[in-house]
Amino acid sequence: MSNDTYREMWEHLNLDLAAHDGLLSVLGKFYGDIYMSQQGRLQGMEYLDFVLSEVHGLRIKELQDAKAQGRKIIGTFCVFVPEELALALDAVQVGLCAGADAGREAAETLVPRNTCALIKSFIGFKLARLCPYTESCDLIVGETTCDGKKKAYEAFAEHAPMYVMEVPQTKTESARTLWKAEILRYMHKLEELTGKKITAEKLAKAITTVNARRRALQRLNALRAAVPAPISGRDVLLINQVCFYDDPVRFTGAINTLCDQLEERIKAGHGVAPASAPRVMLSGCPMAVPNWKLPYIIESSGAVIVGEESCIGTRNTRDMVDETGQTLEEMLDALADRYMKIDCACFTPNSERLDNIAGMVSDLKVDGVIQYALMFCQPYAHEGIKVEKRLTALGMPSMALETDYSMEDVEQLKTRVEAFLETLK
Ligand code: BJ8
Numbered sequence: 001m002s003n004d005t006y007r008e009m010w011e012h013l014n015l016d017l018a019a020h021d022g023l024l025s026v027l028g029k030f031y032g033d034i035y036m037s038q039q040g041r042l043q044g045m046e047y048l049d050f051v052l053s054e055v056h057g058l059r060i061k062e063l064q065d066a067k068a069q070g071r072k073i074i075g076t077f078c079v080f081v082p083e084e085l086a087l088a089l090d091a092v093q094v095g096l097c098a099g100a101d102a103g104r105e106a107a108e109t110l111v112p113r114n115t116c117a118l119i120k121s122f123i124g125f126k127l128a129r130l131c132p133y134t135e136s137c138d139l140i141v142g143e144t145t146c147d148g149k150k151k152a153y154e155a156f157a158e159h160a161p162m163y164v165m166e167v168p169q170t171k172t173e174s175a176r177t178l179w180k181a182e183i184l185r186y187m188h189k190l191e192e193l194t195g196k197k198i199t200a201e202k203l204a205k206a207i208t209t210v211n212a213r214r215r216a217l218q219r220l221n222a223l224r225a226a227v228p229a230p231i232s233g234r235d236v237l238l239i240n241q242v243c244f245y246d247d248p249v250r251f252t253g254a255i256n257t258l259c260d261q262l263e264e265r266i267k268a269g270h271g272v273a274p275a276s277a278p279r280v281m282l283s284g285c286p287m288a289v290p291n292w293k294l295p296y297i298i299e300s301s302g303a304v305i306v307g308e309e310s311c312i313g314t315r316n317t318r319d320m321v322d323e324t325g326q327t328l329e330e331m332l333d334a335l336a337d338r339y340m341k342i343d344c345a346c347f348t349p350n351s352e353r354l355d356n357i358a359g360m361v362s363d364l365k366v367d368g369v370i371q372y373a374l375m376f377c378q379p380y381a382h383e384g385i386k387v388e389k390r391l392t393a394l395g396m397p398s399m400a401l402e403t404d405y406s407m408e409d410v411e412q413l414k415t416r417v418e419a420f421l422e423t424l425k
Contacts, residue, residue, distance in 0.1 A: 013135040044258030075137035087206035095244025099291030101405035103128030110155040117404040216255040217317040228271020233305020273304040278424040283309035345379035
């Protein structure tokens with residue numbers, strides 16, 4: 001499609017065209033430096049490069065076409081919002097978390113300065129009219145996870161069509177009852193929005209679709225246990241990020257093709273980094289597009305990232321929805337059970353997260369863990385202390401880093417990462 005057609009579409013979505021041009025050119029340059037400069041990338045990554053190059057183009061056009069056919073677009077910020085329900089009603093779900101330091105000043109008119117960068121970024125994108133995804137949404141679904149998000153949604157609701165799911169804070173029986181009720185309430189909201197009814201048949205199909213995507217990503221993650229590592233952490237982070245935007249069936253096919261190529265590479269004993277490269281796992285806050293700063297620093301310092309214990313990582317893909325349910329009720333229970341397993345730091349207690357981290361460290365043959373927390377993120381900063389204790393007990397070296405989306409601390413982070421990697425050698 002021509003650039004003029006895209007510009008018309010962006011104008012129609014009421015984007016600030018000049019600011020948007022600026023964002024795209026920075027994004028393109030950043031992507032070139034961080035991704036295209038990598039050696040030994042697999043052919044299958046071309047699909048991801050294409051998707052990213054068209055992230056504000058072709059994919060937005062697809063969303064507009066879907067809307068023209070009467071389908072609804074649902075925006076989300078958290079892996080707690082069950083995509084299966086949207087798919088079962090023929091709606092399209094897209095992730096709206098943002099990873100760029102854009103619109104920060106505008107965001108700080110709605111939320112306090114000491115709010116994490118992820119929250120400020122999605123608010124900033126909205127207020128600065130930079131995000132065609134946000135502008136395409138018929139409904140934006142928030143959730144009661146951390147305090148920062150909860151309060152931000154109140155402010156955001158003045159600017160966008162918001163709906164908030166109540167996510168419990170514990171894993172007790174009564175919390176599960178509340179969560180099941182919330183799933184039903186959300187289902188009714190979506191039915192009202194789409195003018196359609198969820199049936200067992202439609203939900204079963206949606207469950208299979210989302211499970212297939214999880215299975216492909218699980219396959220990809222399992223292949224990273226190979227030594228030498230067959231794919232860079234940067235590329236897998238990109239895959240996990242694109243998973244929130246792309247059509248689920250098309251994406252699953254592309255990831256399985258990539259996994260076939262990875263298997264060939266592993267069989268041939270080839271890797272993306274030498275077998276001696278320190279194998280690092282990232283753990284903590286999600287990294288939304290285009291937040292590639294830390295992975296780039298780590299991998300350009302000679303290490304390879306082999307796992308992301310994060311929502312834009314294994315927390316989003318680890319658990320499957322049971323597919324044996326026959327009735328709508330059984331399927332909704334299966335959904336409630338699957339989503340209650342998410343080990344977000346907003347839960348108390350959240351000891352299963354420590355077990356999951358220990359499992360990943362061993363499965364992926366990790367040499368060291370870098371805990372990543374966004375500045376002002378209380379839940380992950382708190383859990384960082386427990387995570388470090390567990391890792392120390394396992395004899396696993398770790399370090400904790402706190403940062404935001406600015407580039408001011410790049411040199412400082414690089415120095416700390418290099419010093420940590422030295423200790424792993
Ligand atoms: S399930 S991790 S996507 S809430 S970084 S906004 S926690 S202050 S993103 Fe999350 Fe759902 Fe949990 Fe995952 Fe708050 Fe921390 Fe900011 Fe965060």
